[in-house]
Amino acid sequence: MSLRDNFRAAFSSEDPGDGRDGGGLLPSHDPADERLSDRGGQDISSAIAPGSAVFRKDWFELGDTFHRTLFLEGWPVEVEPNWLRPLYQWQHALDISLYYQPLPLKSWVSRLTDKASKERSELEQAAQQRRSIDNERVQRLEDAEELRNMFQRGESKPVQVSLLVTIRADSKEELDSITRQIEKTLESVSARSRRAELRQKDAFLSVLPFGRNLIADGYSARNMHTQGASFTFPFANADLSHPDGIWYGINRSTNSNIILDRRRFASPHSVILGGTGSGKSVAAKQEVLRALMDFIPVTVVDPDGEFERMCEEVGGQFITIGPASSDRINVLDFSYIADGAEDHLTPKILSVVRLLGTMASPEGGRLHPEAEAALVRLLRQVYADFGYTQDLRTQAQATRERMPVLSDIRAKITAHLAEHAHDPGEQALLRPLAAAMAPYCAGGALGALFDQRTTVDLQSPFVVFNIKPLTAARNDHLLGLGMHTVLEFIWNTTMTRAQQLSGQFRLLFVDEAHVMMRTDESAKFLEDIARRARKCHVGLTVLTQAPEDFLNSARPQGKFIFDQSSMQIVLRLKRKSLQALQDLLGLDDPEVNYLFAAAPGEGMIFAENDRALMSMHTASPQEYDMITTKPEEVAAIEAARRLELDAGETDGIPAEPAAAPARPAPAPAAQPIAPTLGRPEPFSRLGPPQAQPGRVRRTGPPGKPDRPSFRPPGA
Numbered sequence: 001m002s003l004r005d006n007f008r009a010a011f012s013s014e015d016p017g018d019g020r021d022g023g024g025l026l027p028s029h030d031p032a033d034e035r036l037s038d039r040g041g042q043d044i045s046s047a048i049a050p051g052s053a054v055f056r057k058d059w060f061e062l063g064d065t066f067h068r069t070l071f072l073e074g075w076p077v078e079v080e081p082n083w084l085r086p087l088y089q090w091q092h093a094l095d096i097s098l099y100y101q102p103l104p105l106k107s108w109v110s111r112l113t114d115k116a117s118k119e120r121s122e123l124e125q126a127a128q129q130r131r132s133i134d135n136e137r138v139q140r141l142e143d144a145e146e147l148r149n150m151f152q153r154g155e156s157k158p159v160q161v162s163l164l165v166t167i168r169a170d171s172k173e174e175l176d177s178i179t180r181q182i183e184k185t186l187e188s189v190s191a192r193s194r195r196a197e198l199r200q201k202d203a204f205l206s207v208l209p210f211g212r213n214l215i216a217d218g219y220s221a222r223n224m225h226t227q228g229a230s231f232t233f234p235f236a237n238a239d240l241s242h243p244d245g246i247w248y249g250i251n252r253s254t255n256s257n258i259i260l261d262r263r264r265f266a267s268p269h270s271v272i273l274g275g276t277g278s279g280k281s282v283a284a285k286q287e288v289l290r291a292l293m294d295f296i297p298v299t300v301v302d303p304d305g306e307f308e309r310m311c312e313e314v315g316g317q318f319i320t321i322g323p324a325s326s327d328r329i330n331v332l333d334f335s336y337i338a339d340g341a342e343d344h345l346t347p348k349i350l351s352v353v354r355l356l357g358t359m360a361s362p363e364g365g366r367l368h369p370e371a372e373a374a375l376v377r378l379l380r381q382v383y384a385d386f387g388y389t390q391d392l393r394t395q396a397q398a399t400r401e402r403m404p405v406l407s408d409i410r411a412k413i414t415a416h417l418a419e420h421a422h423d424p425g426e427q428a429l430l431r432p433l434a435a436a437m438a439p440y441c442a443g444g445a446l447g448a449l450f451d452q453r454t455t456v457d458l459q460s461p462f463v464v465f466n467i468k469p470l471t472a473a474r475n476d477h478l479l480g481l482g483m484h485t486v487l488e489f490i491w492n493t494t495m496t497r498a499q500q501l502s503g504q505f506r507l508l509f510v511d512e513a514h515v516m517m518r519t520d521e522s523a524k525f526l527e528d529i530a531r532r533a534r535k536c537h538v539g540l541t542v543l544t545q546a547p548e549d550f551l552n553s554a555r556p557q558g559k560f561i562f563d564q565s566s567m568q569i570v571l572r573l574k575r576k577s578l579q580a581l582q583d584l585l586g587l588d589d590p591e592v593n594y595l596f597a598a599a600p601g602e603g604m605i606f607a608e609n610d611r612a613l614m615s616m617h618t619a620s621p622q623e624y625d626m627i628t629t630k631p632e633e634v635a636a637i638e639a640a641r642r643l644e645l646d647a648g649e650t651d652g653i654p655a656e657p658a659a660a661p662a663r664p665a666p667a668p669a670a671q672p673i674a675p676t677l678g679r680p681e682p683f684s685r686l687g688p689p690q691a692q693p694g695r696v697r698r699t700g701p702p703g704k705p706d707r708p709s710f711r712p713p714g715a
């Protein structure tokens, strides 16, 4: 028997004659069937129909699979947005259909008015007869009046809602077991389901996407107002969908877009956690690009030099801190955009004390309190030598050319030690520090890096600080100092009072932030950055592969940063790290197992009180090219770029487009990607870019790149 015949037999309206219900499964004949039939010889129904359909009292078989359709009979009295989430996030496949049927407003207003009058007259009668007050009746009266008023004011409308679920299983036992689990799950949200007894076929057809509810009668539907109905909507999770947000990925349970605006959260900070290669940096790059398209300025601390290609593509500023670079930052700078309105010197001195503590104790100890006190006094003298005191007017005169450098401090300490040559206490306090500073001062191995005046100027709303040269030494201590230096500079230049007053939202990303958790001093500094950033409308994102470093009770600063974050993106992690997070994020066992085995770019997002399993996708081939870190892909892109440059430089003639460009033309600049793209390509499906001879990515004349340069509106 052919598939088509099979289908006809199983779904025809003829009675199979054996007492089973076998008739008329498809609601109508679809002309598309004919069209397909004309072309391929087979219609859609034949192609998708199961071998047979047998409907029993409260379950049915389709071919070899067992099914049951339930409907929601008892609805909770009070609900919150997305209260049906446990059902929508069911671990196995379920078919769920929701019907929203508008009800006639006028007749509902008059019904509610009648109901209210009836309740009121009952209550009045009870009062006259001096019977006790029936509180439930009072509640019913209030509800009816409130609802009627809402309808009359146009704040809401009456709507009838039905929810049906079809369960699928490989055996009858499994079907019964899943059914019981679903019934219990619904009970846990104060809802009651019922098996559609003797109506399995109608119920099943109602779940299929034909838009016809065949069991929409009194016992399967519930009347409610539109707000209540909207809470059943799987995408109605307000916290994961903000109108002006940027796109983070797809909610794996509901297939809806996760679009968040960090400005809306109590704190704009976020953390991205994941083992190595889990997709943290890619996640950050996607967020950066999309934020830039929303004209949000971004600063990145990039220990792996990974943001370079992307930075160049969007016309950002790439600043390298390393021995071979001419970009220098003087860690003793205080805000030379000083406004005379607040004291910058005292926090600066405390911060320098911390930095010197980190230099002196790579293992994470701190300076002796007396040494700190002595150092504070000496630092005040050093700054006074350059004309800066507590008098805010002197601070407002600050310039980077007239700033002390590390060797000025060391010289001051050495002079102090010479003055107190016979004071063993003073020698014991400060001599080790002077010795520890030597490598970072002129003449020391790192003097060229740390003992210099600042040369960096910020010129772009997108700035990347590349500290890869410091990681090359595979020395976390040095990397921590580099991060500290860069963050000091960011503190001075972007977390200013002017920024605070402007209200302009900015983002700051710190990759490999666990390095800052290695010493008390740098951990404290990162905590200060988090505090200051929030006040200055700067959303801090820390990326780390070792969440346990942030949750270590010995360093409460990490936990503070975690607690200050309204958003967490958790990607694949080791069991140990997941255990550290389990209580904090309320991860259940299936979530832990999922995160343990997640593919790159797969994970969970937690946004204030909400959470979702999330797949992070790239929004376009151009975005992919800019952010991939796979060495073979990076090499191919670089090779293509070299060819492109050569083509532009050698003949001076605008390069011809390659015979077959591997990608569509770059998207126009400054277009918000997320809201306009609809359903994006999965990141991994795009495949690696092909290096093609003569492949040209620019469309403009040589020397005039068409790459989108980011400029805020009106600039």
Ligand SMILES: Nc1ncnc2c1ncn2[C@@H]1O[C@H](COP(=O)(O)OP(=O)(O)OP(=O)(O)O)[C@@H](O)[C@H]1O
Residues within 6 Å of the ligand: 274, 275, 276, 277, 278, 279, 280, 281, 282, 283, 545, 600, 601, 602, 616, 617, 618, 628, 629, 630, 683, 684
């Ligand atoms: N969303 C994604 N979809 C598909 N592949 C991805 C995704 N995110 C990352 N990858 C792949 O994983 C690789 C590593 O990602 P990424 O560099 O972001 O890891 P990481 O977590 O930052 O690792 P590390 O801690 O070592 O820096 C990427 O080059 C890319 O090939």
Ligand SMILES: [Mg+2]
Residues within 6 Å of the ligand: 280, 281, 282, 304, 511
């Ligand atoms: Mg990374």
